[in-house]
Amino acid sequence: MNKYILTKRQVVNELSTFYSFLLGFLIALMIGSIILLIQDKNPFDTFSLMFKLSIGSVNSLSSSLNKATPLILAGLGIAIINTVKLWNIGAEGQIFMGAIAVNLIYINFQLTNSTSFIFVLLVSAFIGGAFCILIPAITKVLFGVNEIITTLLTNYIVIGLTIYLVNGPWKDPGSLNFPAAAYVGKEVYLPTIFGKLSYGFLICILFTVFAHYLKNSSVFGYEMRIAGGSEMTAIYAGINAKQKAFFAMLIGGGFAGLAGGVELLSQTHRVSTGISQGFGYTAIIVAAITGMRPIGIFLVGSLFGALSIGGSVIQTIGVSTYIADIIQASTLFGALVIQFFFNYKLKRADDG
Template sequence: MSQKSSYEHISVDLKVDNRKPRMVPYKFEYNPHKKGGWWVPLLSIFVALIICAVFILLNGMNPIIIYTKMFQGAFGSSFGISETIVKAIPLLLCGLGVAIAYRIAIWNIGAEGQFLLGAIGATAVTIFLPDLPGALYIPLMLIMGIAAGAIWGLFTALPRTYFQVNELITSLMLNYVALLLLNYLVYEAWRDPAGFNFPGTPEFTPYQMLANIGGTRLHIGLVFALFAVAVLAFMLTKTRWGYELKLLGANPIAAKNAGIKMNKHILIVMMISGGLAGFAGAIEVSGVAGRLMYGISPGYGYTAIIVAWLAKLNPWAMIMTSLFIGGLIVGGYSVQSMGLPLSFSSMLQGAILFCLISGEMISGYRLKKIN
């Protein structure tokens, strides 16, 4: 009998799952109303300092020595501190003007032109009213400077309100109109005939100059600027008008449904914004320059944008940011002797603004899980 080998065939049903492991999906979601805290400006300054340090190293210099020299030049002596505050005064006032417009999402890039019109308005008092009693000059000059800046701001608000013209374009282009008007006045119409062809008006009399503080170039315009901070902060936080501005900036549709008139607020805000920048121009011409002249502004209106954004549009915080930027300007003078051009300070300001805008944009993104 042959042995028959038998095998038991066992069928095994193996279920192999060839699917990829399940990934929990996420996505980046941008919310313009979700912004970072105070760490964003501080980090932006730090990153900008690092970026500019690279350029300093490429020039064969030590960035630590350069930054130390800048700090000492701006804050290391009573003279440096007074000069820093002198630079901070127009930056603070222009920054306040820029910030109040940004609160309702109006991009006022025209603070430079409004500053120049304020200086022109204040000087017009000395040109056309030479026989006023001495005590009337400063009040009238400041009022005219505020009025001229407010009217220049209104030239941006009217096209925006009634014709939907982008305020970025009009405010920026009006800066050049204001600069050309200034050049015409100091080179032609108001030029001092005894000034040896210097592009400027006749020098102001002592009655037309703001009083100095402590024997330095620091003047009582500082008191006016701090008063403007207090008034604006109170209006924004303690009044119904300030609440309406906040609502307009956060949700224009909800504000409209609540009966808040956007066009009315645009006109008012742009007049206040221009008036503050004009106030800065009037204080600068009567407190520092002593006459209207070519180059009276090194770009205060543009630099004020950095001041406002670093302070996150907070009026009280702008005191510190204006001092910081003023210190960069004064410190930039002190490092020229070390071989760096004066434009290094402007480059540092630009780097801060670039990092600040990037940081605010990045902080608006949130990693969100997709259900």
């Protein structure tokens, strides 16, 4: 009986998530290097160019951070929902819904004070995202329908809705047949802090702090943790587990909706199918790598934003943009594998 079994480690190093991220990232760079070598490209040159073009100057750095903003906001939303041990695969759809909500309010209401108008629009983005996850939240709480499936499916619905809107009612006659809604007015653009860096990034910092507080130090966060650990314990403690799950989902959806609103007001300035370039999916990777920690999501999200920018500029030397995607995905893969060995150890079945 020389079987090996996995046993859970009694004590897991508190920094294990960080170490596994670092190791995962190294593994990802190695995988990226192999692919570059196959293509006769020098990995060192490529990576240093990516580095330079993504964080080497104020302009490139601000592009990277702007890119990171929706990733981080959506990732925070996923992390909040995961406090009750539920998965939000629908951040992509919620991002679109946030942007749609912004445009809906923008074309139907006018406020002369642009600051308060921007504020109203951002609030609508949040509500839009929350609205988008409403049906998955209701079906989860009332009937126990798997939220992974329902949130995933709402993505297709919302993206379908977006395509309908930008080809139909909202189609901009001036867009030369490109399917997009009309641009919003300059008065509601999110201003920049310096360089190209948008105020969206400041919102992102504020919400990171908020999410961190909510998850770790608020009574609501505590109740979410207990409800996520065991519904029976929650009932025993007098916590309404279903209610916590419901609100966690709405808040998390709102975060992703806000990401869409910020992206619209600071980057794209109009609704189109290009509002999100898979931010909602990459955000899942970001959240998972960090073990759902808001501060970690902020840092890894920033890095992934830089990677995307770096990836898009290395096309100039004939390297595919997808190298950045490969690195992001392999980081998750590597980090999860490494994390597994932090949590478990292999031992012989027969030594007790």
